[in-house]
Amino acid sequence: MTHSLDRLKESPSQTAGPYVHIGLTPNFAGIGGVYENDLGADLVSDKTRGERIDIKLRVIDGGGTPLKDALIEIWQADAAGLYNSPFEMRGAADPNFTGWGRRAVDAESGECVFGTIKPGRVPFNDGRLMAPHITLWIVARGINIGLHTRLYFGDEQSANAEDPVLACIEHRHRVATLIAPRNGNTYTLDIRLQGERETVFFDI
Amino acid sequence: MKTVASGLSNRELEVGTFFQRDRSWHPPALTPAYKTSVLRSPQKALLSLDNTLSEITGPVFGHNILGELDDDLIHNFAKPGKSAIGQRIIVYGRLLDERGKGVAGALLEVWQANAGGRYRHKRESYIAALDPNFGGCGRTITGEDGSYAFRTIKPGPYPWPNGPNDWRPAHIHFSVFGHGFAQRLITQMYFEGDPLIWKCPIVRGIPDRAAVERLIAVLDMQATIPMDASAYRFDIVLRGRRSSLFENRLEGN
Ligand SMILES: [Fe+3]
Numbered sequence: 001m002t003h004s005l006d007r008l009k010e011s012p013s014q015t016a017g018p019y020v021h022i023g024l025t026p027n028f029a030g031i032g033g034v035y036e037n038d039l040g041a042d043l044v045s046d047k048t049r050g051e052r053i054d055i056k057l058r059v060i061d062g063g064g065t066p067l068k069d070a071l072i073e074i075w076q077a078d079a080a081g082l083y084n085s086p087f088e089m090r091g092a093a094d095p096n097f098t099g100w101g102r103r104a105v106d107a108e109s110g111e112c113v114f115g116t117i118k119p120g121r122v123p124f125n126d127g128r129l130m131a132p133h134i135t136l137w138i139v140a141r142g143i144n145i146g147l148h149t150r151l152y153f154g155d156e157q158s159a160n161a162e163d164p165v166l167a168c169i170e171h172r173h174r175v176a177t178l179i180a181p182r183n184g185n186t187y188t189l190d191i192r193l194q195g196e197r198e199t200v201f202f203d204i
Numbered sequence: 205m206k207t208v209a210s211g212l213s214n215r216e217l218e219v220g221t222f223f224q225r226d227r228s229w230h231p232p233a234l235t236p237a238y239k240t241s242v243l244r245s246p247q248k249a250l251l252s253l254d255n256t257l258s259e260i261t262g263p264v265f266g267h268n269i270l271g272e273l274d275d276d277l278i279h280n281f282a283k284p285g286k287s288a289i290g291q292r293i294i295v296y297g298r299l300l301d302e303r304g305k306g307v308a309g310a311l312l313e314v315w316q317a318n319a320g321g322r323y324r325h326k327r328e329s330y331i332a333a334l335d336p337n338f339g340g341c342g343r344t345i346t347g348e349d350g351s352y353a354f355r356t357i358k359p360g361p362y363p364w365p366n367g368p369n370d371w372r373p374a375h376i377h378f379s380v381f382g383h384g385f386a387q388r389l390i391t392q393m394y395f396e397g398d399p400l401i402w403k404c405p406i407v408r409g410i411p412d413r414a415a416v417e418r419l420i421a422v423l424d425m426q427a428t429i430p431m432d433a434s435a436y437r438f439d440i441v442l443r444g445r446r447s448s449l450f451e452n453r454l455e456g457n
Contacts, residue, residue, distance in 0.1 A: 009302070010389070010441050011380075011391050011419065012231065013389060014377075015390075019327075020377070020379075020390075021325065022323060022325055023340075023379060024313055026339065026341045030326065031341060034280050034281055034339050035271065075261075077258075083258075085262060085264060086383070087261045087262075122256070122258060124256055130258075135258045135385055137388055142241045143233070143241070143245075144230070144231040144233055145231065146388060146390060148259075148385075148386075193245065193246055194246065201246050202253070203224075204253060
């Protein structure tokens, strides 16, 4: 008999379903009095270092309709490019910035807005700098396993052009699906689940 | 906004990349019998690359976010002196990684229907009654060895609009954080012996029967509280890390 590797298998994913808000944003769902605040509601305080920006997102299905029941989480570095994580070995991140946010999209418009700061650049595994980016994770009814993707910034053309992750995208016209144009202090990105302009999702 | 869990301080941290996800073990994006997946499943190939710092790191939550009743769904929404209606249960287990190591200091969030199968949600249309003393959400943080427990009532099965007569087996939704954003997972816990499990189009999206069985909690008579609550054991496994050890900074987060 061959050796066994004795590894466990990851628990299989199941959809978040239509009632994900009860568990993850109960105050948004009208269930008050259990948790003081919905986790991830506020990313910045007046002490947070960095340029204030808004990130406006929608998730669009294969029929062109914005999802009304999606939930999005973001994870990003601070203004200096450091993550507020015990696994960040390069230095201490801004103590006034968790880097993590969570929103249910609006039940009418399908939109959600994260008030945050522009992240600094983080090195890729070989030391080259990645362009500033925000990691996105999307769950909803009908999504069997959470979708990972990234938001890059439309006004960072030169950094984007040398980003080692964007460079891995074989079909170059699809790079644009990850880049949010800037208008004032707001960056807007539609995440498309299917179709011609389907967002690049990551198996990461 | 201090976010370091006490369970993670002063220990050696493994900061390697995560094992690749075995996507043939998970339900594929498109499972046509679960109709909503048809328009919500990406169709193009995913972009595969090794984890970067953006995925190796992730938010970690301290016990300071938890309220006293967060892990007690029987009481956390109930009026003073009242409790939720239903079969009282303890759900407990361990959060492990693929190498079998306990995942400490990880946030688990749960949500579920009440004993009649009804959710407290504005989009919910099932005729079963709301329980005025049941909200349906709870959360806890795993201990040093990855163990967790919470108290709730057993949720009821419920019909849902998909096929003409589809019923969800009784289940509790779990949202799980590990230590890195690449480990982020949402899943559902089912109950041993429920015949609806094998008829459910959402469950049946999982290709492998052995994988489904991993989501079925087992009745544990040794963990019951006599004359109070029965107990179900449910272990959860997150992606493991490749080994690469660093000394944790003592302070600074
Ligand atoms: Fe459910």
